[in-house]
Amino acid sequence: MTPLTDRRNFLRTASMFGGALAIPAMPAMPAWARSGTHGLGSAIDVLTGNDIKLSIGHAPLRVGGRTSHAIAVNGTVPGPLIRLKEGQDVRISVTNTLAEDSSIHWHGLLLPFQYDGVPGVSFPGIKPGETFVYEFPIRQSGTYWYHSHSGLQEAMGHFGSMVIDPAGIDRVGFDREHVLVLSDWSAMHPHAILKKLKQNGGNFNFQKQTLGGLLTGKDQSAAERRMWGKMRMDPTDISDVTGAIYTYLVNGHGPDENWTGLFAPGERVRLRIVNAAAMTNFNVRLPGLAMTIVAADGNLVRPVETDEFQIGVAETYDVIVRPAEDRAYGFIAESIDRSGMVRATLAPRLGMVAPVPERRPRPLLTMKDMGMEMAGHDMAGMSHDMGSMKMPDPSVAPQVRMGPGVATLAAMPMDRTAERPTGLEDVPHRVLTYSQLRSLDPNPDPRNPSREIDIHLTANMERYMWSFDGVKFSEGAEPLAFRHNERVRVNLINDTMMPHPIHLHGHFFEVVMGEKGHRPVKHTVNVLPGGKVAFDLTADALGDWAFHCHMMLHMHAGMFRVVTVRADEDAA
Amino acid sequence: MKRLAIAIAAIGFAAPINAQQPAAADPHAGHDMGAKPAPETPVADPHAGHDMGAKPAAGPAGEEVGTAPAPAPPIDHAADAVWGAAALTASRASLRREHGGFQGSMILFNLAEYQARSGTDGYRWEGEGWFGGDIHRFVLKSEGEGDVRGSVENAEVQALYSRAIDPWWNLQAGVRYDIRPDPQRAFAVLGIEGLAPYWFKAGGALFLSTKGELLGRIEGFYDQRITQRLVLQPRAEIDVAAQDIPEIGVGAGLSSVEVGLRLRYEIEREFAPYIGIEWASDIGDTARYARAVGKEPSSFSLVAGIRFWF
Numbered sequence: 001m002t003p004l005t006d007r008r009n010f011l012r013t014a015s016m017f018g019g020a021l022a023i024p025a026m027p028a029m030p031a032w033a034r035s036g037t038h039g040l041g042s043a044i045d046v047l048t049g050n051d052i053k054l055s056i057g058h059a060p061l062r063v064g065g066r067t068s069h070a071i072a073v074n075g076t077v078p079g080p081l082i083r084l085k086e087g088q089d090v091r092i093s094v095t096n097t098l099a100e101d102s103s104i105h106w107h108g109l110l111l112p113f114q115y116d117g118v119p120g121v122s123f124p125g126i127k128p129g130e131t132f133v134y135e136f137p138i139r140q141s142g143t144y145w146y147h148s149h150s151g152l153q154e155a156m157g158h159f160g161s162m163v164i165d166p167a168g169i170d171r172v173g174f175d176r177e178h179v180l181v182l183s184d185w186s187a188m189h190p191h192a193i194l195k196k197l198k199q200n201g202g203n204f205n206f207q208k209q210t211l212g213g214l215l216t217g218k219d220q221s222a223a224e225r226r227m228w229g230k231m232r233m234d235p236t237d238i239s240d241v242t243g244a245i246y247t248y249l250v251n252g253h254g255p256d257e258n259w260t261g262l263f264a265p266g267e268r269v270r271l272r273i274v275n276a277a278a279m280t281n282f283n284v285r286l287p288g289l290a291m292t293i294v295a296a297d298g299n300l301v302r303p304v305e306t307d308e309f310q311i312g313v314a315e316t317y318d319v320i321v322r323p324a325e326d327r328a329y330g331f332i333a334e335s336i337d338r339s340g341m342v343r344a345t346l347a348p349r350l351g352m353v354a355p356v357p358e359r360r361p362r363p364l365l366t367m368k369d370m371g372m373e374m375a376g377h378d379m380a381g382m383s384h385d386m387g388s389m390k391m392p393d394p395s396v397a398p399q400v401r402m403g404p405g406v407a408t409l410a411a412m413p414m415d416r417t418a419e420r421p422t423g424l425e426d427v428p429h430r431v432l433t434y435s436q437l438r439s440l441d442p443n444p445d446p447r448n449p450s451r452e453i454d455i456h457l458t459a460n461m462e463r464y465m466w467s468f469d470g471v472k473f474s475e476g477a478e479p480l481a482f483r484h485n486e487r488v489r490v491n492l493i494n495d496t497m498m499p500h501p502i503h504l505h506g507h508f509f510e511v512v513m514g515e516k517g518h519r520p521v522k523h524t525v526n527v528l529p530g531g532k533v534a535f536d537l538t539a540d541a542l543g544d545w546a547f548h549c550h551m552m553l554h555m556h557a558g559m560f561r562v563v564t565v566r567a568d569e570d571a572a
Numbered sequence: 573m574k575r576l577a578i579a580i581a582a583i584g585f586a587a588p589i590n591a592q593q594p595a596a597a598d599p600h601a602g603h604d605m606g607a608k609p610a611p612e613t614p615v616a617d618p619h620a621g622h623d624m625g626a627k628p629a630a631g632p633a634g635e636e637v638g639t640a641p642a643p644a645p646p647i648d649h650a651a652d653a654v655w656g657a658a659a660l661t662a663s664r665a666s667l668r669r670e671h672g673g674f675q676g677s678m679i680l681f682n683l684a685e686y687q688a689r690s691g692t693d694g695y696r697w698e699g700e701g702w703f704g705g706d707i708h709r710f711v712l713k714s715e716g717e718g719d720v721r722g723s724v725e726n727a728e729v730q731a732l733y734s735r736a737i738d739p740w741w742n743l744q745a746g747v748r749y750d751i752r753p754d755p756q757r758a759f760a761v762l763g764i765e766g767l768a769p770y771w772f773k774a775g776g777a778l779f780l781s782t783k784g785e786l787l788g789r790i791e792g793f794y795d796q797r798i799t800q801r802l803v804l805q806p807r808a809e810i811d812v813a814a815q816d817i818p819e820i821g822v823g824a825g826l827s828s829v830e831v832g833l834r835l836r837y838e839i840e841r842e843f844a845p846y847i848g849i850e851w852a853s854d855i856g857d858t859a860r861y862a863r864a865v866g867k868e869p870s871s872f873s874l875v876a877g878i879r880f881w882f
Contacts, residue, residue, distance in 0.1 A: 101663070114654040120667025122651055124659040151670060196841075198706075199678040199881065203841050210797045211804075229770040232740065404707060404736035450638040460739045462767060465706050472672030472706075481645040489637050516635055544650040548671075558672025564646050 032081045032179060033251035035259045036350045039176040046081045050090055057097040061157060063247050064254045068187035070157035077252050078181045079160025086141040086167040092134040096126040105149040108298050108523040111136040113543025116505050118149045121546050121562055125150060141166035142298025143272040143316045152190035155278035155552050172294045174270035178261040182333050184246040184277040193241055194553050197464040204242045207362045219364060235365040237461055237497060241279040243340025250344040259344040265326045271319045275311045278552040281499060282311050282333040283424060287357055289329050291319040293432060297522040300440035309432035310421040312501035312526030314550035328352035336423050338362040363423035369497050371410020371530030400456045401470035407460040409495045416531035417513045435513045437520035443510050445487060445538040452489035459496040465557060472558025479562040482539035491534045494527040501526045505545040509535040524550060539565045677703040678881060685877025692719040709734040711744060727751040730761055741766035748779055753820050758782050786814035801838040816857055823857020836879050844879045
């Protein structure tokens with residue numbers, strides 16, 4: 001364990017040796033996000049203290065040699081890193097210079113609901129030209145982030161990271177730390193992206209199965225293709241929006257710009273990884289370097305060593321790496337459909353690069369992703385039965401309102417938390433599964449849930465309709481009601497063939513895996529296709545909160561609810 | 573004693589205990605160490621070394637979930653008490669609109685082509701547009717053809733209300749107006765359109781004219797992807813009529829059949845030039861009417877056109 005002050009001294013020394021502090025790869029990049037950064041300790045424009053000022057405005061963003069229009073916080077994408085300390089009070093003044101309403105939601109923070117930042121749920125939003133002051137105590141520590149909750153502004157660059165240092169010593173010992181904010185950038189306006197998906201469901205998928213593929217023996221057999229075709233299901237439909245229009249970024253840097261974080265060989269380097277992408281789950285690895293996961297969604301977990309993990313949209317992971325050699329290591333984040341990747345570099349000096357691994361072939365979905373595979377059965381033996389199965393069968397989910405928005409129901413949804421996520425089933429190294437995550441601290445509420453609710457994640461990918469229980473929020477969906485301090489088990493059942501990172505505002509919950517007591521404590525849980533995930537929630541934060549899929553376009557299409565937490569006597 | 577140690581190892585104390593056991597004694601040794609921290613693990617966890625890689629995913633027995641009733645959803649809004657109800661009205665309305673209230677449009681010309689054939693070459697179009705949300709849409713359709721030297725032979729426009737009735741199908745009702753042939757005609761339309769199993773785009777409609785004549789049409793196509801951008805589209809259309817309508821040259825029964833095969837290249841998804849072949853033929857009395865006015869009842873064309881949408 002390295003005390004904080006020692007670390008800072010060390011970094012100060014390191015940056016003197018390093019000469020030039022940072023080489024800006026782009027104009028107006030915050031120092032911590034600049035390529036060649038020595039780490040957070042040496043960054044000069046990290047925002048700290050009790051009084052923080054942010055400004056939301058238009059900004060040009062240069063990616064891959066092209067400049068396009070972004071919505072930025074303090075003029076940069078990502079926005080400034082906000083670094084706070086557990087136990088402090090903070091006052092954040094946010095000025096909206098846009099011609100439209102805006103907002104900032106503090107993702108994963110426990111705070112009074114009126115400062116959670118969701119227009120229409122927690123507050124009225126920030127009108128053009130207005131300054132809104134958020135004021136709340138900091139009750140936690142870890143790696144978090146913030147983003148707009150207005151329209152699709154987040155997809156246009158309106159996000160940034162937050163680091164909260166613990167009140168006492170940091171139980172994660174490290175010599176140096178870097179924040180890596182992953183994102184997906186397209187010059188196409190997110191509303192245009194959504195419109196194209198509504199017009200043509202698989203519009204951005206250029207990795208479909210083809211006749212050419214069939215003739216050369218690729219992908220599914222003809223019989224399997226017929227079976228999937230009969231159900232009008234596409235096994236290549238892994239990401240809605242793909243590398244065909246996205247450039248994937250680390251700290252605002254594309255693969256060519258090669259964001260570089262420095263280290264000295266032998267150091268313990270803490271990487272705080274935030275997935276701020278609008279629509280992209282990533283597979284993350286550093287070839288040649290084992291990663292020890294030490295925190296998930298800001299909360300410490302018992303250290304787990306692994307070689308690759310999948311990070312759902314809106315999740316954060318803290319990992320420790322120990323680069324021993326005097327060489328560069330690639331940081332590879334590959335979109336889960338393998339349509340693109342971004343690499344960044346950890347290196348002892350600027351200008352070094354590590355070999356970039358080839359993009360691996362895109363995976364194919366299976367019957368299991370449809371929630372239709374019974375344990376122990378193999379595909380070949382089942383194909384006949386499945387092809388003749390009536391789908392969807394409403395009796396498996398009586399609470400779901402059937403209609404044009406529900407194309408599939410998982411007949412046999414499985415707990416997939418102990419499985420490797422989509423596309424990583426067969427990679428020849430260790431892969432993190434959710435079930436490996438165990439909270440370092442005991443879970444705070446030992447009570448058994450007093451009740452449980454099921455929530456179905458439902459969709460029709462061809463019409464590009466997304467909902468909970470077959471009902472879009474826009475259709476006047478009722479709030480999900482909780483009593484104050486009630487302990488409830490929430491079962492998420494994914495009836496679609498896509499993973500959904502489901503996020504609850506204002507609370508942490510424990511993902512139900514393994515024995516109780518040290519279950520991982522999260523704010524966002526990625527539910528695999530055809531899978532189910534249960535979480536136990538202590539509804540301890542009074543007020544109204546947003547609950548939604550964090551795939552921005554799924555949320556925008558209707559996969560959204562208001563959660564209410566009221567004292568019993570208030571319940572109508 | 574040894575068995576006890578193994579049992580403990582299996583429930584999560586693998587690392588420290590394994591160190592004292594022969595490797596063979598623990599079936600999990602060296603296998604489920606995904607969770608095993610290195611000794612120099614930087615976390616000051618008194619339990620460091622606990623392993624959880626092999627835990628079952630489901631909650632264990634004995635963890636009972638109660639059956640308390642859910643509270644009734646409140647009818648008020650928490651934010652109103654803080655900011656005042658009036659301040660929230662607009663943002664609450666836009667919250668609702670922006671989470672599922674999509675409104676949009678699409679204009680698609682599946683066919684817009686030149687037809688080269690024996691005799692006079694022709695042209696042909698078939699397009700449609702929709703305007704609205706996920707369920708309710710206003711749909712405009714138009715199709716027609718002509719020869720390059722003469723006037724338009726057939727031109728029709730449909731204005732329909734379209735409603736999604738299940739995940740795949742839309743029910744459509746409205747009016748159709750035939751600008752050509754002369755005399756012009758108006759019809760009421762009732763149809764269905766959607767995506768059939770095996771990814772066939774299919775549609776069928778009945779047309780009842782203001783003079784009481786009944787026509788019908790079914791059509792369908794399939795997009796066979798050869799590569800990611802090269803697509804072969806077989807397409808067929810069949811027209812039927814319930815009665816003879818000599819003035820527009822339609823005979824009762826099966827009146828015409830059309831089969832085409834078009835190969836397009838999607839430069840963009842939205843813009844795809846194509847070439848293809850089409851065979852179209854009038855049948856039965858319709859063919860007889862055609863011959864009576866000196867028209868060839870069937871034709872074979874080489875076609876070239878552009879499929880586009882926006």
